[in-house]
Amino acid sequence: MNYFKLKIVIVTLVGGLTFSCSDNDDTTKTANCDLTALISADQYANAPSHTVTINTLEIDNHCLKINYSSSGCSGDSWEVKLIDSGEIMESNPPQRTIRLSLKNEELCEAYITKEIRFNIRNLQVEGNRVVLNITNADQQLLYEY
Structure with missing residues (x-):
């Protein structure tokens, strides 16, 4: 050469x-997300739903940042998922229903707070925004993209 x-x-x-x-x-922009949101009517209905308190929610660069708490020993064995019901409500803007699923089998009395970030790009719908109804937080977030 x-x-x-x-x-x-x-x-x-x-x-x-x-x-x-x-x-x-x-x-x-989504490289800092820990996990990806799931879209599954079955998992939305049947995934574990141990007691969890959602302290704060924030959307940052296509990641939904959730600060949450529950009782336990260390929180190291917790399994957390963000699950969408798979249904899109026709409104302006459209709406989706999601929940934070926590599987927590730790039997300790400590109260632990953690933070996790979910990639929510797969929750986008036609247009440039969608309302996310977080059922176990009784909150709504407007996701604009």
Whole structure:
């Protein structure tokens, strides 16, 4: 390979790396999410529903950040899921119903607070916004995208 061709290959590689690390890359915006929201009528109805208190909810870059608490020993064995019922209510804006599922088999009296972030891109509907009704928090959030 001559020097000129090698220079083109290097420029192409560097250019590709520059574009993949761009601030405009949507995949990096959800890189800080811990888990992804599930859409399942069956899991919405049947997933564990141990006692959980939702303290705060915040949407940040397609991630729903949930600060929550429950009793337990350490919270290390907790299994947490964000589950959508699969139904979209026709309103303006459209609405979805979700819940935080907690499986907690720890038998201690400590009260533990944790935070988790769920990627909620898959909850988007036609248009640019949807209301998320969080049933076990008795709250609504407007998700705009």
